[in-house]
Amino acid sequence: MSDANLNETQSSEAMAAALNSVHEVKIGDVVQGEVLAIEDRQVIVGIQGTGVEGVVPQKELSSQPIDQLSDIVKVGDEMALVVISTIGNDKENGSYLLSKRRLEARKIWAEIEAKFTNQETVTATVSSVVKGGLVVDVEGVRGFVPASMISDRFVRNLDGYKGQEMTLQIIEIEPSENRLILSRKALVEQERKAQLQAVFEKLLPGDIIEGEVARLTNFGAFIDLGGVDGLVHVSEISYDHIKQPADVLTVGETVKVKVLALDQEKGRISLSIKDTQPGPWDEIAEKAPVGSVLEGVVKRLTTFGAFVEVFPGVEGLVHISQISHQHIATPNDVLEEGQTVQVKVLNVDPDQQRLGLSIKALQEKPAGAKDSEPKDVAPSDYQMPEEESGFSIGDLIGKSLDK
Template sequence: MNEENNELLAALDAQPDVKVGDVVTGEVLAIDDARQVVVGIDGAGVEGVIPARELTSDRDADVNDLVKVGDQIEAVVKMPITSEKEGYSWILSKRQLEARRAWEEIANKYHEGDIVEAPVTQVVKGGLVVDVAGVRGFIPASMIENRFVQDLNQYKGETVKAEIIEINAAESRLILSRKAVLNSERSEALKRIFEELTVGDVVEGKVARMTNFGAFIDLGGVDGLVHVSEISYERVSQPSDVLSVGETVKVKVLGLDPEKERISLSIKATQPGPWESAAENAPEGTVLEGTVKRVVDFGAFVEVFPGVEGLVHVSQISHEHVDNPSDVLKAGDKVQVKVLDVNPDRQRLSLSIKALTEAPARENNDNGDHERRNGNNNNNNRRNNNGGRKNNRRDSTPMNYSTSEEEGNATLGDLFNLKDFD
């Protein structure tokens, strides 16, 4: 009996000592209702359990789909547990073992400054959580873009290219920067873009982002600005009213400034100008409805087509005298106008409001005309009477009259109006 006890004690002493952090293997003995896997640790004579959370990161996964009774499984010893029901045992973790090996692989494979592609697994307050070959990495919010980003949720589920700026396997610390990659790519793209583009070129790009003053267009790693005034010939209050992020647009290069790394673009310059069809759509005599855009001392500018404004001169506003156009018109007024003249080459359009209204009748107009006619008759009679007296004097005192061309070849009959003597 003593010999048997001695053999049992010797066998127990020969079994390996299980410690936290050890990597062990064992056979799956059971899968219980508590969603944990019971494992008999090889050569230790003890059991360990792997909770579902230590088996996979997928909370919805079914443990029975991942392991079967009788499978051999490898895990790391995480911590001891004591239970009156189950006795002395260990908590094991398959996930922790996979993470440890992934860290070892990363430490051997990557170094600070290396570029990796990593899917974004989580968006947190301070930045993005990414997966780098099974290792949890972190991109701080300040290192995501080379500009401020309001909403980080747009990156969730995306795969981003980032540079490793800190790697520490012992502390499980992996910090990356997407901004560093973008800056490097932008420098190369800037060099290429400024070598390829010239002012006047028409190219395609995608709307990258928008502000109140315009839209930034991605030309292939470099953004150019379309000012809000260059989006359309029509007035645009907000770029987002007519454009959307990701939309492909044609743009014309208006300016290039390599020193300031600025590119000025225009969308409307790629579209037919409104003045090109102005002569066809608004020939002389056409009646149009327009909107008063602004009022100046000498008249009012009225928009009759998007991007086409004509001038209603102060003299063409009303049949009555207008001292100040602002007394009659204001910006935003809808008015009917008649086209007086159109010159597309000079982008000038002359309009009239009063041409569409009837001139008011003048008071006592007939009486005045009658008085003027009577006055003219009286004047003629006086001239005739005076003429008779002059003719009498001419009979007594003959005068010499020239009939030269300097006097218009007049005859004596013309000068004396001989019919008066009939």
């Protein structure tokens, strides 16, 4: 064979080898690209082994925001890319739309699927709050947490979760549809159960501790004791009468509470705020000594007298015989609930929390009026009875029988 024929044969073989080495590019293929140029919002790459170029838009480079393309790539860099689609109709010299972000997402989806199979949890950051739940980012993959799956209790305002990192369970996954449904509810329940167990192990009835007001309802306040809530019933908030807890408490406020009861089986903790405060009857003998004159409000009227509140939470009895120098059939004849009156303290019994009061003792006795009872009044005569916050049989009848 002549030299000319030999050279021609070698050239043909080299061309055939070159053509055979050029791989056809298909959508979905993973290719290796070399950065040829960096433009305003895209990167031009040469697809190795094909002789054609591809384009990587800025949004397809990374799942994270990019200020400048030159911050993350430079000419000559090589990177693995996935083919998304073709650009134009020139298959020989035409470009391809490529993505680095989606290739990374493929790997992450595979990792998430493996965790789902192994019943493992994932860590995600809440990227936005939408109607019905939270949108989260799991290493670049978008996931969704329905509102009902965020906690073991109803959450009215989800805005506070934005930007938070949380551990989640995988409920449903479908990579082909980019669907990833997650839940935090079961994990919260497990965590709360462990916290509740720890609290029950260290608390005893009578303990006084600090907590934070977590929620307010019409019937009471829930106090966070460190991941576990206890209830302060509205009647245990203050010695003063309050219509609703929100009148005196605010969410987030730190309060001191006393443990009233623990029910581990039902997971309930009963608390009291007022039991940590001075009682209304403390030092009552100093605040309302016998003979002192006080101003009070008529709270209740009965057939035998009027109950007058002289301090918040402290009521005394004005027996019907101590209301007026004139004979009256019932207290309603001269008094009404809510009326402000002046009263004189006749007797004080701190142990039994009873006050005997008089209205007529502060009034001038009409000429010719007879005393309705002896001038010397024994303390027992105005003791508060067992019923109606109140009084003994002698109190109800008074000294009227002595006449």
